[in-house]
Amino acid sequence: MDLLSEMPSGVNVNVYFDNFFTSLKLLDRLTAAGVRATGTVHLNRLGDSSLTSADVLQKKPCGTYNYKQDVTSGIVVVWWNDNNIVNIASNHIGVSPVTTARRWSSAKKSQVNITQPAAIAKYNRCMGGTDRMDQNLNLYRISVCSRKWWWALFAFCVDATVCNAWYLHRCGPKENRSQLSLLEFRRELATTYIMKYGSRQALGRPLGTTGRHRPLDARTPPDVRFDGINHHIDSITTQRRCVVCGMKTTKVCTKCNVSLHERCLGSFHTRL
Numbered sequence: 001m002d003l004l005s006e007m008p009s010g011v012n013v014n015v016y017f018d019n020f021f022t023s024l025k026l027l028d029r030l031t032a033a034g035v036r037a038t039g040t041v042h043l044n045r046l047g048d049s050s051l052t053s054a055d056v057l058q059k060k061p062c063g064t065y066n067y068k069q070d071v072t073s074g075i076v077v078v079w080w081n082d083n084n085i086v087n088i089a090s091n092h093i094g095v096s097p098v099t100t101a102r103r104w105s106s107a108k109k110s111q112v113n114i115t116q117p118a119a120i121a122k123y124n125r126c127m128g129g130t131d132r133m134d135q136n137l138n139l140y141r142i143s144v145c146s147r148k149w150w151w152a153l154f155a156f157c158v159d160a161t162v163c164n165a166w167y168l169h170r171c172g173p174k175e176n177r178s179q180l181s182l183l184e185f186r187r188e189l190a191t192t193y194i195m196k197y198g199s200r201q202a203l204g205r206p207l208g209t210t211g212r213h214r215p216l217d218a219r220t221p222p223d224v225r226f227d228g229i230n231h232h233i234d235s236i237t238t239q240r241r242c243v244v245c246g247m248k249t250t251k252v253c254t255k256c257n258v259s260l261h262e263r264c265l266g267s268f269h270t271r272l
Helices: 024-032 054-058 118-126 128-139 151-170 182-197 262-268
Strands: 014-017 036-040 065-069 076-081 085-090 099-105 110-116 233-241 248-253
Touching (some): 014 118, 024 085, 036 118, 054 076, 076 118, 128 151, 151 182
Parallel strands (some): 014 036
Antiparallel strands (some): 065 076, 076 085
């Protein structure tokens, strides 16, 4: 409701959301506010809606549906048998006009047309963004378990924030749109925060490593290199190559863990 309060008055607004938000009480409030809304809904939020049970409906042919409408509020709840049972609640879209959708039939080994209520068809056309977000959340969801009731809400907020940040990254300049996949973005984000806010790293080459160092961008993410916070010079016992001038030095940046002369410290941490 707070998000919708930012909408200009006098404008017809249609909103679509998933079952994380949808409830009959919310649809009642949106109806009173003049907002048209549609969303998938959990069975335990339908109250005493006496629709055909999911087990019975799932045994019927694909495309079978059932619905119930509240005459007072005008809210319609639709159950539709697709590959699984889909539950839709809406305060402005009903069953009619019934359209068709293409689905794969295992019995006929081909694509067939099945009936599709109007509320389902409209929701599928307008919910691409949220469905894609749900898909991205399920790919790399936080898997730490907890018995605290609020943990699921907290984890959802973190996952949703990361997905939104990745989407903004993809919407950036053309040369950056396809740089990082969602998995790469999450890894880069985790590495950056660990380096920025974690404990001080041990100096010198990590144990068990041989050969050349990894590329500089892989060792020091740009968000850490150019943040301008706590980049200090410290001494080590062995000589290493300065990452700026290539000459030998016994100094390192304690935060980035790269070899640097004192004279090269400023140029290394400044964007060109």
